[in-house]
Amino acid sequence: MKPRLATVWLGGCSGCHMSFLDLDEHLLTLAEQVDIVFSPLMDVKHYPGGVDICLVEGAACNEDHVRMLHDIRSRTRVLVSFGDCAVTGNVPALRNQLGAANTEAVLQCAYIDHAQDRPTLPHMDGIVPRLLDRVVPVHELVPVEYFLPGCPPPAARIRLMLDHLLGAGPRPSGPI
Ligand code: SF4
Numbered sequence: 001m002k003p004r005l006a007t008v009w010l011g012g013c014s015g016c017h018m019s020f021l022d023l024d025e026h027l028l029t030l031a032e033q034v035d036i037v038f039s040p041l042m043d044v045k046h047y048p049g050g051v052d053i054c055l056v057e058g059a060a061c062n063e064d065h066v067r068m069l070h071d072i073r074s075r076t077r078v079l080v081s082f083g084d085c086a087v088t089g090n091v092p093a094l095r096n097q098l099g100a101a102n103t104e105a106v107l108q109c110a111y112i113d114h115a116q117d118r119p120t121l122p123h124m125d126g127i128v129p130r131l132l133d134r135v136v137p138v139h140e141l142v143p144v145e146y147f148l149p150g151c152p153p154p155a156a157r158i159r160l161m162l163d164h165l166l167g168a169g170p171r172p173s174g175p176i
Helices: 015-021 026-033 063-074 084-088 091-113 155-165
Strands: 004-009 035-038 051-057 060-062 076-082 131-136 146-148
Touching: 004 015, 004 063, 015 051, 015 155, 026 155, 035 051, 051 063, 051 084, 051 155, 060 063, 063 076, 063 131, 076 084, 076 155, 084 091, 091 131, 146 155
Parallel strands: 004 035, 004 051, 051 076, 076 146
Antiparallel strands: 060 131
16 A cells, blocks of 8 residues: 655645645656645545655644644654744744734734725634634644755755655755
């Protein structure tokens, strides 16, 4: 049976997934090596069980991200913190510098101060997740096996990591 690969998009700009697509023709080789079972690149709604490798893009910014990360961790053998937002918080964590009132400040700026029409804060229980008081990198919430830094990580670095995890390449030495 082929290894089961997933990719997840949390609080990030999707640039890391764009870099994944920059694997270009190697994607065809990858499609022969693995079964891709969950990804924003495909139409699957629920994270499945028995995932061998998961690349997680983005930081945890809201309550949904926290719930998803715990579900993903419990169903995944090897978790990769994929890109600087996942590794450090990076861009989404800039709001942390605003201190305790940062969630109110960013919502006010985005939905009230710069609204072109009908300024309203988004709210709908069970639909719009509440922002966390502080944006956190993935490893602050769940254990992570590998860190793949970069904003975004270049495709060559992603390939090196995947080749290693799939046993098709040498173990990367030092930060990759
Ligand atoms: Fe976007 Fe960079 Fe964050 Fe990746 S690490 S999601 S490219 S901002």
